Amino acid sequence: MNPKRVAEEIVKAIGGQENIESAAHCATRLRLVLKDNDKADKEAVEDIEQVKGAFVNSGQFQIIIGQGAVNKVYKELSNVSEVSEVSKGEAKKAAMKNLNPAQRFARVLSNIFVPIIPAIVASGLLMGLLGMMQTYGWVDPDSSLVVLLDMFANAAFVFLPMIIAYSAAKEFGANPYLASVLGAIMIHPALQNAWTLGDGIEETIDLFGLEIGMVGYQGTVLPVLIAVWFMARIENGVRSYVPEVLDIIITPFVTILTSGFITLGLIGPFGRLLGDGISASLALIYDTAGVAAGLIFGGLYSAIVITGVHHSFHAFEAELLSNVGRNFLLPIWSMANIAQGGAALAVYFKTQNKKLKAIALPAATSCFLGITEAAIFGVNLRLMKPFIGAMIGGALGGAYVVLTNVGMTAVGLTAIPGLSIVEGGSLIHYVVGFIIALSGSFIATWLLGFNDQK
Incomplete structure (x- = not known):
């Protein structure tokens, strides 16, 4: 890879350096705030050899480069475009100007809740561990260990x-x-x-x-x-x-x-x-609509992710944990994330395009770890029919976890990591839902097919 050449091609494809307001990067992506997103040629950006996908999200034009390589390209981009380096936080603030009111509200909630997710996840894991110890009689319920673990698990919520x-x-x-x-x-x-x-x-x-x-x-x-x-x-x-x-x-x-x-x-x-x-x-909808709620929410969640509004859901999930005592929304979102991985996996096996293959497999793997952006924007939405296949798989998986009343004890973890915060009695149903969402999206994508890019 020639980082300088890649940077030059990116600058040209996005409308020149005069169209760049600010630039930052994360572990795998360039995060550019453009003065006019319409001046950027998304297809031209994706045709660049090192680029694995491009999309606009949260007011930023994001370009998937890959771990390690993104640092080199970003350094050259700064030299080529003469754009001063800014932090991700500063880039996010600049991007806020490109968002509509609903997206800004969602972004504010995301900025508040994402930093505190580790604390809630830790408490959720401790609650799950404590619940399993008590359910299966691993320790005496009156033991000092149970008393201390109960204190540790409740602290973040108290x-x-x-x-x-x-x-x-x-x-x-x-x-x-x-x-x-x-x-x-x-x-x-x-x-x-x-x-x-x-x-x-x-x-x-x-x-x-x-x-x-x-x-x-x-x-x-x-x-x-x-x-x-x-x-x-x-x-x-x-x-x-x-x-x-x-x-x-x-x-x-x-x-x-x-x-x-x-x-x-x-x-x-x-x-x-x-x-x-x-x-x-939310509880009324869940109890009344039942399986239909799982079908609808599981099918539409990935479409909501595209808008960025899903970032606001952490607040509602935290309210559920406080008022209802369990998070019944997160298992549905988890099925939708898994389904995106299943669709990307189908693309990997079906496509003849070597570059698309190179993107699809790691994108699918990241979905199974709860990170879907690469699969959604780099593969499935780009080809459209795989995205529809993923929505089908998400709907099927969502319906199953609602039917079997799967709940979670925290927020922030989905897919495989989500196993650690599933309520003890629901673990087997969560795994079955995982398989349904994965296989459903894989089969739907395979049957729907897609226009294989040359």
């Missing part, structure tokens, strides 16, 4: 408002430590534990004629998101009027005082009601 507050503050432009204090106020020991609300609110206080329930927000999502957004408005508003010499004293004091009162009196109850409503609606 203190979730603080974790979300810190992450949300970075996105909303607030002080993350002040936001953490606000999150701590929402779960203060003086408040009734949120998980005991089934017995009713134990204590209320009268504040200037406003009746406030002394109830905590352990495990909740929407109340703290709204509270931190409001806090950011207060903090930045106060800071704009306070002299710099007094900023460190007055701004934090006014911010916490105001935000704390408004959160416990108004935002918290409203956010809890909204979160409960969303969870109840």
Whole structure:
């Protein structure tokens, strides 16, 4: 590979260096923010020898180069186009200007929740391990080990408002430590534990004629998101009027005082009601529509991925874990991801195009690890009929996991890694759904065929 030549060809195909607003890269892809995406010739980019696929997602023109090679091409691209290097975060901010309101909202939620997924995954894995130990009688239920594991598993959910507050503050432009204090106020020991609300609110206080329930927000999502957004408005508003010499004293004091009162009196109850409503609606659809919900959601999820709106689903899944106690959406998304891998695998065996073969197999493999972008944009959507085959496989797999009531204990992991967070009694059904989604998409793609690229 000649990185300089590849970079020159890319610059030419995307409309010249004057069309590049910013450039960054991840492990496998160039992430370009273009001034006008219509000036980029996607087919010309994909015809470049080293390029494995190109697509527009989240306001960025992304070009799949491959691990290792992308660093070399990016370095030459910076020299050829004279575009200064920016971080992925800066590139994302520049890309936000190219998104519609729905995509921007989804991207904001994604930026908040993706960083905290490891904490939720760790807790979910510990919950799964603890559940298996208790179900199969591996240890005495009253043993010290069970007590400690239960504490470890619950910690992220008990203190979730603080974790979300810190992450949300970075996105909303607030002080993350002040936001953490606000999150701590929402779960203060003086408040009734949120998980005991089934017995009713134990204590209320009268504040200037406003009746406030002394109830905590352990495990909740929407109340703290709204509270931190409001806090950011207060903090930045106060800071704009306070002299710099007094900023460190007055701004934090006014911010916490105001935000704390408004959160416990108004935002918290409203956010809890909204979160409960969303969870109840999803549960109602799941229980009422049943298999049909799995067919529809499993079939359409990959189409939603193309828009980028799927990034907002983490918030709803976290609400389900808090309010329902299980995540019944993630198994459906998992089947859709697996199906994209099955379709890409069919392309690998059916195509005569050597370059497409070289892309399809690793793309399929990444799907089985829960990463679908390379398969969707580099193979299946590019050929269209394999994408339809994947939607069929996703629908079949989604229907099965709904029929067998498969649930998960965390968010963020799908496909093979998702095995680790599946509820103990559902593991065999998850594996069967995996096989159905994979084989269904493979067979559908094989029968539908596709226009094999020369």
